[in-house]
Amino acid sequence: MTTLAIVGFGKIARDQHxxxxxxxxxxxxxxVASRHSSLDGVDNYPDIDTLLTxxxxxxxxxxxxxPQGRYQQALAAIEAGRHVMLEKPPGITLSEVEDLARRAQRAGVTLFTSWHARAAAGVEPARDWLAERHIRKVDIEWREDVRHWHPGQQWIWEPGGLGVFDPGINALSIVTHMLPQPFFLSEATLEVxxxxQSPIAARLNFTDALQTPIHADFDWRQTGPQTWRITVVTDDGTLVLDDGGSRLTIGDDLKLDGEDVEYAGLYRRFAELIExxxxxxxITxxxxxxxxxxxxxxxxVEAFIE
Structure with missing residues (x-):
């Protein structure tokens, strides 16, 4: 077994990792290395430098x-010869993640930019089905309640915190993996x-070389039931990936209604890469x-009040 430490023992670490x-x-x-939290039964440290030493x-x-400050933490681990798994988003700029990749290669250690939504149960079956179809349009609805998922977390509103793209990037991680054609942004509106400093909502229009319309609607103000849905209209029926990727429907046929397997899948993949x-x-x-x-x-738009 590979010995591992969690750095940053907050909500996502406790709930998923x-x-x-x-x-x-x-x-x-x-x-565990964390400034404000600890875990019984393991060694606890205030920061990654002490942990590595x-x-x-x-x-x-x-x-x-x-993500703010994560570059220096990852760099310290890489230079100390440790393998690194990065929660999403992998950093605050593309350049710093690319630099970490180069340094990991030189150091001979594994660097894994994890995208947990890609490991949802319905994503691979959806990808396989779409590979043989002509896609006519794609609609992405990703709406949730920020007060529920990020209570009191100010970092998400600061530069580098991504705002509504913190959950929205989960949808983007799925569609960049699932759709057979690469696509690019044509226009967008951010509500700030x-x-x-970061948006609470975003409306995005993408297209690809075939001029396929791809629309995304991200919103962090939805209360009640949450919406994590991707609808793909093809020449052979409509595919709906719902519940963040765990529920797959094609036409009127429910193909899969899977359990939450995302983080178990991430750690299997991390182990494979290390081996x-x-x-x-x-970083797509x-x-x-x-x-x-x-x-x-x-x-x-109006001020956000916690």
Whole structure:
């Protein structure tokens, strides 16, 4: 088993990473590094530098901290010869992630930019079905309640925090993997609260070389039931990937209604990459977010009040 530490023991680490690691036979969680949280039964450290110094047997780290400042943490781990898994988004700029990839290659360690939504149960079957169809249009609806998923987390509204693209990038990670043609942004509108630096909503129009219309609607103001849906209209029927990718319907036929397997899949993939001595650094979803910040029109909306 590969010895591993979690760096940043917040909500996502407790809710997703910890259960996946507890069920894994590929990793042995031996430590946590976190400023404000700790975990019983393992060694706890205030920061990654102390962790790396005091845990010489440590082989890998999973970085679950906010993206601001994550470059230096990943760099420290890589230079110390540890394998690194990055929570999404992998950083705050494309350039820093590309630099980490180069440094990981030179150091001979694995760097894994994890996109958990791609590991949802319905994504691969949807990808296989779409590979043989002509796609006419794509609609992406990703709407949720920020107060529920990120209570009191100010970093998401700061530069580099991505705002509504923090969940929206999950949808982009699915469609960039699932659709057979690469696509690009043609126009966008971002709604930015007057007291924030990052958007609370986004409307995006993409297309591809075949001029396929692809529309995305991201919103962080939806209360009640949450919406994570991708609808693909083809010449052979309509595919709907719902519940974040776990539920797959084609036409009137429910093909799959799977359980939550995303983070278990991520850690299996991380283990495979380590065993093969390979890295997997895909910044395509992140590039679409960068394009939106570069191309979009901004609309100021009312202040966000927690």
């Amino acid at each position: 910890l259960p996946a690691l507890s069920a894994s036979d590929r990793f042995d969680l031996i430590a 005091e845990q010489p047997a440590l082989e890998a780290v999973s970085l679950c901290t906010p 609260p007057e007291n924030c 093969r001595g390979e890295s997997e650094v895909d 979803p992140f590039r679409h977010v960068a394009d939106a910040f570069m191309l979009a029109r901004r609309q100021r």
